[in-house]
Amino acid sequence: MSIRAQLMMVMALDKCLGCHTCSITCKQAWTNRDGAEYMWFNNVETKPGTGYPRRWEDQERWRGGWMLDGKGRLALRAGGRVKKLTTIFGNPDMPLIDDYYEPWTYDYANLIDAPAGPGTPVVTPRSRLTGKPMDLTWGPNWEDDLAGTLAPDDPALSGVEDEVLLRYEQVFMFYVPRICNHCVNPSCVASCPSGAMYKREEDGIVLVDQDKCRGWRFCVSGCPYKKVYFNHLSGKAEKCIFCYPVTENGRPTVCSETCVGRIRAVGVVLYDLDTVAAAAQTTRASDLVEAQRELLLDPHDACVAAAAERDGVPHEWIAAARRSPVLALAKELRVALPLHPEYRTLPMVWYVPPLSPVLDTLTAAGYDTEDPDEVFPTVGDLRVPLRYVANMLAAGDPAPVQESLRRLLAMRIVKRRRQLGEGSPAAVASEGGMGLDDVERLYRLLALSPYDERYVIPKARREHAGAGQAHHGDDTLGGRGRG
Amino acid sequence: MNAQHAWQVAAFVILPYVALTVFVVGHVWRYRFDRFGWTSRSSQLYERRLLLIGAPLFHYGTLLAILGHATGLLVPKSWTTALGVPESAYSAFSKVAGTTAAVLVVIGLAVLTVRRARSDRVRAATSRIDWLAIGLLWAMIGLGVGVTVGYNVLGPGYDYRETVSLWMRGIFTLSPSVSDISAAPWIFQVHATMAWLFLALFPFTRFVHFWSAPVWYLTRPFVLYRRRRGEVVLSPGESRGWRTFGRSSAGPRL
Numbered sequence: 001m002s003i004r005a006q007l008m009m010v011m012a013l014d015k016c017l018g019c020h021t022c023s024i025t026c027k028q029a030w031t032n033r034d035g036a037e038y039m040w041f042n043n044v045e046t047k048p049g050t051g052y053p054r055r056w057e058d059q060e061r062w063r064g065g066w067m068l069d070g071k072g073r074l075a076l077r078a079g080g081r082v083k084k085l086t087t088i089f090g091n092p093d094m095p096l097i098d099d100y101y102e103p104w105t106y107d108y109a110n111l112i113d114a115p116a117g118p119g120t121p122v123v124t125p126r127s128r129l130t131g132k133p134m135d136l137t138w139g140p141n142w143e144d145d146l147a148g149t150l151a152p153d154d155p156a157l158s159g160v161e162d163e164v165l166l167r168y169e170q171v172f173m174f175y176v177p178r179i180c181n182h183c184v185n186p187s188c189v190a191s192c193p194s195g196a197m198y199k200r201e202e203d204g205i206v207l208v209d210q211d212k213c214r215g216w217r218f219c220v221s222g223c224p225y226k227k228v229y230f231n232h233l234s235g236k237a238e239k240c241i242f243c244y245p246v247t248e249n250g251r252p253t254v255c256s257e258t259c260v261g262r263i264r265a266v267g268v269v270l271y272d273l274d275t276v277a278a279a280a281q282t283t284r285a286s287d288l289v290e291a292q293r294e295l296l297l298d299p300h301d302a303c304v305a306a307a308a309e310r311d312g313v314p315h316e317w318i319a320a321a322r323r324s325p326v327l328a329l330a331k332e333l334r335v336a337l338p339l340h341p342e343y344r345t346l347p348m349v350w351y352v353p354p355l356s357p358v359l360d361t362l363t364a365a366g367y368d369t370e371d372p373d374e375v376f377p378t379v380g381d382l383r384v385p386l387r388y389v390a391n392m393l394a395a396g397d398p399a400p401v402q403e404s405l406r407r408l409l410a411m412r413i414v415k416r417r418r419q420l421g422e423g424s425p426a427a428v429a430s431e432g433g434m435g436l437d438d439v440e441r442l443y444r445l446l447a448l449s450p451y452d453e454r455y456v457i458p459k460a461r462r463e464h465a466g467a468g469q470a471h472h473g474d475d476t477l478g479g480r481g482r483g
Numbered sequence: 484m485n486a487q488h489a490w491q492v493a494a495f496v497i498l499p500y501v502a503l504t505v506f507v508v509g510h511v512w513r514y515r516f517d518r519f520g521w522t523s524r525s526s527q528l529y530e531r532r533l534l535l536i537g538a539p540l541f542h543y544g545t546l547l548a549i550l551g552h553a554t555g556l557l558v559p560k561s562w563t564t565a566l567g568v569p570e571s572a573y574s575a576f577s578k579v580a581g582t583t584a585a586v587l588v589v590i591g592l593a594v595l596t597v598r599r600a601r602s603d604r605v606r607a608a609t610s611r612i613d614w615l616a617i618g619l620l621w622a623m624i625g626l627g628v629g630v631t632v633g634y635n636v637l638g639p640g641y642d643y644r645e646t647v648s649l650w651m652r653g654i655f656t657l658s659p660s661v662s663d664i665s666a667a668p669w670i671f672q673v674h675a676t677m678a679w680l681f682l683a684l685f686p687f688t689r690f691v692h693f694w695s696a697p698v699w700y701l702t703r704p705f706v707l708y709r710r711r712r713g714e715v716v717l718s719p720g721e722s723r724g725w726r727t728f729g730r731s732s733a734g735p736r737l
């Protein structure tokens with residue numbers, strides 16, 4: 001055993017308003033600079049939708065993440081070490097700025113400098129790349145809220161697109177905020193020929209060493225989530241830093257802190273470095289979610305705690321893992337799921353799937369969504385939303401999504417019955433595979449979400465660090481897993 | 484021995500030593516003060532199609548040419564003869580390799596130059612030192628190709644290992660022989676002079692990415708971890724240096 005601590009985030013998709021506050025506050029904190037205009041460490045996508053950058057989920061095209069080779073071993077989808085070094089001069093899998101969008105500003109000076117005339121002076125868009133006037137034909141969240149389309153260009157729709165197109169009552173929509181997942185098996189790190197990217201031992205945050213990055217740009221294509229960006233002026237890669245200057249002080253990331261819908265939970269999980277490779281190499285797609293859940297250890301287990309202590313996980317961190325809201329949602333209550341587990345990077349941002357598409361579809365079909373006898377038997381029949389969410393959060397396997405949705409439904413109905421004093425709540429809870437105390441816990445975490453229960457973040461241990469900001473030296477340690 | 488003109492001493496003795504000094508000191512300085520600027524400065528985000536053609540051609544050609552120069556200039560003729568490589572085989576091989584390198588480099592650099600000039604996005608991100616570097620590359624490569632084509636392919640062939648190489652190695656043994664290089668045709672002399680200028684410019688351009696060729700990627704573990712260490716680092720700006728060298732710091736003017 002070799003225990004490591006990791007900061008993890010869970011987002012409850014039902015509660016996301018799609019307000020983009022998280023994206024804006026993140027941008028103002030971290031990417032409000034030249035060369036970083038188009039970078040959104042946090043972005044919010046309408047689903048179904050093409051995403052950011054366009055069609056990022058299409059790994060046939062971008063070849064990000066890991067896959068299993070002929071012998072069932074983990075391999076980078078884009079090819080191995082030799083392939084990387086021989087294609088270093090031109091990376092065949094690198095997106096173009098147009099796959100994101102061409103960043104622009106406006107010639108604000110014209111408002112002041114325009115000569116006197118009959119009309120009001122206007123500002124026109126100017127490219128941030130060339131400084132020239134440009135026509136705006138695509139931009140961030142251009143197709144927000146399914147704007148202008150009922151047939152989004154979305155790889156995850158494969159297999160259900162016809163039904164989505166044909167049956168109006170099956171059209172559904174929800175929002176997915178995305179940051180870097182600070183993966184336990186990060187393919188961005190594995191793809192970086194310079195060794196400039198690393199995972200911090202203490203909290204699992206994945207960073208780019210700006211002094212060691214040489215701009216080979218394989219991390220950009222290697223990340224299947226397209227969450228490493230290339231600063232086109234500095235020639236270096238940049239990515240979400242999980243707000244480490246803030247989290248090191250025990251406070252939540254900027255996107256979490258400012259989230260209007262309180263959808264985010266941040267906490268500590270423990271995992272065993274020695275089991276990472278096995279989890280990532282899980283053969284069957286339908287076992288992936290369970291394998292990734294299994295990776296998260298139970299901090300109440302005395303063996304785990306003792307091993308963690310031995311491996312240098314500070315006491316406060318083990319204590320925090322015991323109160324971890326993310327462990328509760330992902331493992332104990334089994335409602336959160338990893339984003340695209342089939343990329344095999346073992347992402348550490350998970351999502352509670354949205355119930356709203358299911359409820360909308362049921363309502364449209366004339367069911368009473370408060371009646372357990374009507375609702376539970378039909379959940380499995382809702383092919384389109386289930387299949388779609390399963391493509392996103394469960395490698396195409398509807399079972400874990402269904403389990404999560406049943407629990408969420410059970411919580412709703414139990415709380416309603418309690419409120420009205422009708423029926424037997426315990427029976428409903430067990431429909432969702434839970435006891436009443438589980439329901440209460442789920443309700444606290446998802447509905448009430450008190451600040452100090454949804455964010456349980458221990459401070460970084462500082463006694464060994466020098467003055468000023470904690471610095472990670474470049475005494476790079478070799479990783480387990482694939483060597 | 485011929486009389487040495489002052490310009491010959493300047494071009495064939497002083498310039499090489501000045502260039503080598505600038506080369507070495509420049510690299511040390513750049514590495515210490517501008518590690519953030521040490522990058523290939525990829526422009527692939529702006530333009531993909533031409534880069535995927537031009538950059539591999541140019542780089543494979545360049546690496547071949549570097550290899551050729553290293554053997555031709557630094558390995559004494561007596562060594563290859565001692566190894567039993569007949570002169571005819573050596574020159575036939577260097578003819579083929581040299582011509583291949585020349586074709587790759589010229590086509591590659593032509594594509595890259597056209598791309599840099601024609602694409603608005605790439606041009607806006609090109610700094611003055613980039614243009615200077617490209618100009619010098621063309622001057623050096625143009626003359627080098629002239630040597631290869633003029634002497635080896637079309638002409639009778641010229642055994643530069645009897646003249647240029649002796650002078651070259653003399654520079655490293657602190658006994659440069661001006662008479663040797665002076666005996667070589669003018670085109671060799673100018674090509675070599677361009678190469679010294681190129682070396683003097685090298686540390687201040689994106690060319691430094693050459694030293695970072697990530698060969699150790701072949702053997703290192705895939706996932707890297709780092710542990711916190713108690714040390715204080717200087718923040719950017721705390722050390723004085725030409726941080727913005729080799730990149731357009733301000734971006735396009737708006």
Ligand code: HEM
Pocket residue numbers: 088089090091215216523524525526527534538542545546595596599690692693696697
């Ligand atoms: C084996 C070592 C080398 C590696 C791995 C390497 C890699 C690269 C990479 C990744 C780029 C960026 C391409 C892009 O825009 O995406 C680049 C650009 C460039 N490299 Fe190299 N390079 C090497 C050696 C050299 C050498 C020896 C020279 C010249 C003497 C050179 C000259 C250039 C130039 C001029 C560019 C800019 C091309 C352009 O965009 O116009 N490189 N190199």
Ligand code: SF4
Pocket residue numbers: 179180181182183186187188189206222223224225226227228239345347
């Ligand atoms: S999501 Fe983050 S940690 Fe995971 S591969 Fe992408 S950049 Fe790396």
Ligand code: SF4
Pocket residue numbers: 015016017018019020021022023044175177258259260261262263
């Ligand atoms: S701030 Fe919260 S509610 Fe608003 S878009 Fe971001 S994640 Fe959703």
